[in-house]
Amino acid sequence: MTQQDDRRQTVAGALFALAAFGLWGINPVYFKAVDHIPELEVLAHRVVWTVALLAALVTATGGWTTVARALRDRQTLAMLGLSAALISANWFIYIWAVVAERVLETSLGYFINPLISVLLGVLVLRERLSPLQGVAVALAGLGVLNLSLEAAGLPWVALSLAVTFGFYGLIRKTVRIGSVEGLLVETSLMLPAAVVYLLVMGGRSGVFGSGSAADVLLLLAAGLVSAIPLLCFTSAARRLPLSTIAMFQYLAPSAQFLLAVFAFGELFTRAHLVTFLCIWAALGIFTLDSLRRSRRARLAAAE
Numbered sequence: 001m002t003q004q005d006d007r008r009q010t011v012a013g014a015l016f017a018l019a020a021f022g023l024w025g026i027n028p029v030y031f032k033a034v035d036h037i038p039e040l041e042v043l044a045h046r047v048v049w050t051v052a053l054l055a056a057l058v059t060a061t062g063g064w065t066t067v068a069r070a071l072r073d074r075q076t077l078a079m080l081g082l083s084a085a086l087i088s089a090n091w092f093i094y095i096w097a098v099v100a101e102r103v104l105e106t107s108l109g110y111f112i113n114p115l116i117s118v119l120l121g122v123l124v125l126r127e128r129l130s131p132l133q134g135v136a137v138a139l140a141g142l143g144v145l146n147l148s149l150e151a152a153g154l155p156w157v158a159l160s161l162a163v164t165f166g167f168y169g170l171i172r173k174t175v176r177i178g179s180v181e182g183l184l185v186e187t188s189l190m191l192p193a194a195v196v197y198l199l200v201m202g203g204r205s206g207v208f209g210s211g212s213a214a215d216v217l218l219l220l221a222a223g224l225v226s227a228i229p230l231l232c233f234t235s236a237a238r239r240l241p242l243s244t245i246a247m248f249q250y251l252a253p254s255a256q257f258l259l260a261v262f263a264f265g266e267l268f269t270r271a272h273l274v275t276f277l278c279i280w281a282a283l284g285i286f287t288l289d290s291l292r293r294s295r296r297a298r299l300a301a302a303e
Contacts (some may be wrong), residue, residue, distance in 0.1 A: 025255025048224025
């Protein structure tokens with residue numbers, strides 16, 4: 001591959017990363033649009049239409065062999081069952097939080113997530129924590145403690161989102177399956193419960209039985225909301241180093257933060273400011289340390 005081809009791949013990767021994290025950042029707008037529909041119904045539709053889209057994609061890319069192999073392997077299937085439970089909990093908490101006007105806490109949760117992932121790597125995978133990473137985790141802990149004391153309670157929405165997604169990432173790191181095929185298996189495991197729920201709701205007060213055409217179209221779009229950012233992310237990951245992807249990942253919670261404060265008018269107190277400053281400082285330290293370690297690794301490989 002020529003230097004010009006490398007440059008094109010890098011530019012394409014950056015555009016895909018911007019699309020992925022940008023879409024994830026503005027998806028509270030979608031969930032605000034369906035906030036009059038029960039959260040479980042929105043979640044069920046998200047599962048159903050995500051399965052449909054991913055099944056079409058796996059068919060187009062010839063990935064069914066990988067899916068079948070995962071379904072035959074008991075250990076892989078068990079791990080993906082656990083990750084399915086985690087991601088369904090993460091999706092439900094996120095949908096509920098947007099409807100409950102707590103987008104600011106979702107932003108905090110996804111800012112904390114990279115630091116939770118580092119901590120899980122140390123506690124579960126026995127990875128070594130660098131001194132600067134230790135400082136970053138400690139700062140994040142102080143930020144959460146500050147908000148807990150000032151608000152008279154833990155920011156459980158933020159912590160729940162960070163912990164469920166952190167454990168989800170940990171499991172997916174240990175399971176050898178592609179992101180698209182893995183998500184298809186996960187959402188397929190959720191599919192029976194989602195279908196049963198929608199059939200029951202359809203016989204009572206479900207949107208497809210009694211809702212407006214606009215609501216039906218919005219729920220049909222739930223799969224696109226889930227699948228398109230994921231496809232952009234996987235396209236970016238194939239073209240960019242992980243250290244570069246890590247820099248882009250802060251776009252999503254940043255956009256959610258701006259939406260919460262300036263578009264949705266959520267209360268931003270002094271306690272929130274102190275907590276976010278702690279988290280942002282922690283992320284700055286974490287990112288600089290990651291870039292430094294990545295540069296050292298490249299130099300060592302070159303030598």
